[in-house]
Amino acid sequence: LAHAAPRGAFSASALAEPAAEQAAAAAGGAGRDEEAVFMAKTAADEEVEKRRLAELKATNMTAFVYELQKYVDQINATGPPPLAPDNELRDVVLRSSTPPSRLIDDIYNYTFRSVPYEDAMYICAPEQATLLHLLARVMRARECLDVGSFTGYSAGAVMQALPASGRLTAIEIRGEYAAIASRFLSQLPARLETRVGDALAELRALEAEGRLFDFITIDADKQQQQQYYEMCLRLLRPRGLLVMFGMMLYPTEEDKEAIDGLISLVANDTRVTTTMLPVGCGVQICTKKGERALTGPLVPPADLPPAELRAYMLEAELAAIDVALADAERARETGGRYVPRPPPGAPEPPHAGGGGGGSGALPGPKAAGAKQP
Ligand SMILES: C[S@@+](CC[C@H](N)C(=O)[O-])C[C@H]1O[C@@H](n2cnc3c(N)ncnc32)[C@H](O)[C@@H]1O
Structure with a gap:
């Protein structure tokens, strides 16, 4: 499950990374030898480590987060080593990206x-x-x-x-x-x-x-x-x-x-x-790709304000277009053998050249099972 924990992104305002840690990161993280040491730990070692980390967490959150990063590096060392994330590259990526919102940071x-x-x-x-x-x-x-x-x-x-x-x-x-x-x-x-x-x-x-x-x-x-x-x-x-x-x-x-x-x-x-x-x-x-998997015509949720309702209906048209495009793509791929079935209870879709094809005929997925207003 391990994700490479976000170096330099704690509190999203990027806490400064301790110099020693930077050097360690530049050196490339945990290798196979360190992994062996990590895997050989006993339950008693784990207890000591847990206490050490709890103390660090209480006194120095930045240092604690970077300690966790080391664990992640060790866990990730079971993956193919050349694929382990390059921390310098990650820092560039993070610096070049829109910072997380306040709520995301809080989580x-x-x-x-x-x-x-x-x-x-x-x-x-x-x-x-x-x-x-x-x-x-x-x-x-x-x-x-x-x-x-x-x-x-x-x-x-x-x-x-x-x-x-x-x-x-x-x-x-x-x-x-x-x-x-x-x-x-x-x-x-x-x-x-x-x-x-x-x-x-x-x-x-x-x-x-x-x-x-x-x-x-x-x-x-x-x-x-x-x-x-x-x-x-x-x-x-x-x-x-x-x-x-x-x-x-x-x-x-x-x-x-x-x-x-x-x-x-x-x-x-x-x-x-x-x-x-x-x-x-x-x-x-x-x-x-392909097959139609949609049922029932479209209905927006109740109580949508007018601007939201309009956006919803337009989105539904776009979804219907997506379905029609997916059907066409699949038909092309199968040399015309694929014929989309209309969803149960829906009117027959218009045949080619018949125009239309909006949400009434090709219901959007976004409110599957509901009725057209
Ligand atoms: C890697 S974490 C997900 C991280 C998450 N995407 C985030 O934004 O931080 C994996 C999550 O999957 C949950 N999980 C593990 N096995 C599960 C299962 N069988 N059913 C549902 N959730 C499961 C774990 O409890 C854990 O919270």
């Missing part, structure tokens, strides 16, 4: 202060959160799903890209972390739906409810990532975006095996177009 700082360090270091890296925000914005995403939300850092970055009528569904197995996320994220205009439970069960339930999403992020336990991928692909609308974290660096050999298997599946999966970005622990981005 980050609260997590480091209040969550046990062995969990806190799994927080998503700031450059990954910024990337998610940007992608959700470009997608004009409205219905989003976050699998493995932890304290809501990446979920918050996505939610801040949504319109007020947008919604993010957050799945997290640990109730105490979901509660932290909810406390922060309920301040945002977009809606938050929290689902506390095992991701496989929650994803099954979402499918049974007929839900569809524009934008999905997966960042939970890596052993199940392949199953999450398959299930999330079904929950993703055509031309929607699926983003998976932890695709280049892994805490254990078992995770590496699971992710290696997933990478060869995804790279050759004709249902998606995909690429990997070496950002943080490795970000796999997939866009779903």
Whole structure:
């Protein structure tokens, strides 16, 4: 699960990095020998280390965060060494990116202060959160799903890209972390739906409810990532975006095996177009091709103010265009053998040259199952 913890980004206002730490970072982080020492630690060593870190946390938060970075380097050393993040490069990336919002910063700082360090270091890296925000914005995403939300850092970055009528569904197995996320994220205009439970069960339930999403992020336990991928692909609308974290660096050999298997599946999966970005622990981005998976005509949520309502309807038209484009692409790829089925209960789509094709005929995914006003 390990993310490379954000060097120099604590409190987002970038605390100055101690000179000795800078030198260590420049030297390239933990190597295989250090990893062996790390793996050979006894439970008693761990106890001593826990006490040392607790004391550091109470007296010097900056030093504490950099100590955590060392742990992350050691954990990440089980990944392919040449892929370990280059900290100097990361600093350049962070300095060149829009700084995180106040809320995102607050979640980050609260997590480091209040969550046990062995969990806190799994927080998503700031450059990954910024990337998610940007992608959700470009997608004009409205219905989003976050699998493995932890304290809501990446979920918050996505939610801040949504319109007020947008919604993010957050799945997290640990109730105490979901509660932290909810406390922060309920301040945002977009809606938050929290689902506390095992991701496989929650994803099954979402499918049974007929839900569809524009934008999905997966960042939970890596052993199940392949199953999450398959299930999330079904929950993703055509031309929607699926983003998976932890695709280049892994805490254990078992995770590496699971992710290696997933990478060869995804790279050759004709249902998606995909690429990997070496950002943080490795970000796999997939866009779903083809088949219509939408049901029911469009209805906006009740009580939308006029400006939001207009935006909603226009977005729905865009979503309908996405579906039509995906259908056309699939038909082209199959030499015309693919004929999209109209969703149940919907009027027949207009045939080529018939014009129209707006949200009445080709319902948008963003309010699946509802009726046209
Ligand atoms: C790497 S962290 C996610 C970090 C998060 N994306 C962020 O923004 O900081 C992984 C999260 O997945 C959760 N998780 C692990 N296994 C899970 C499961 N089977 N179902 C749901 N959540 C799970 C963990 O409790 C943890 O909070």
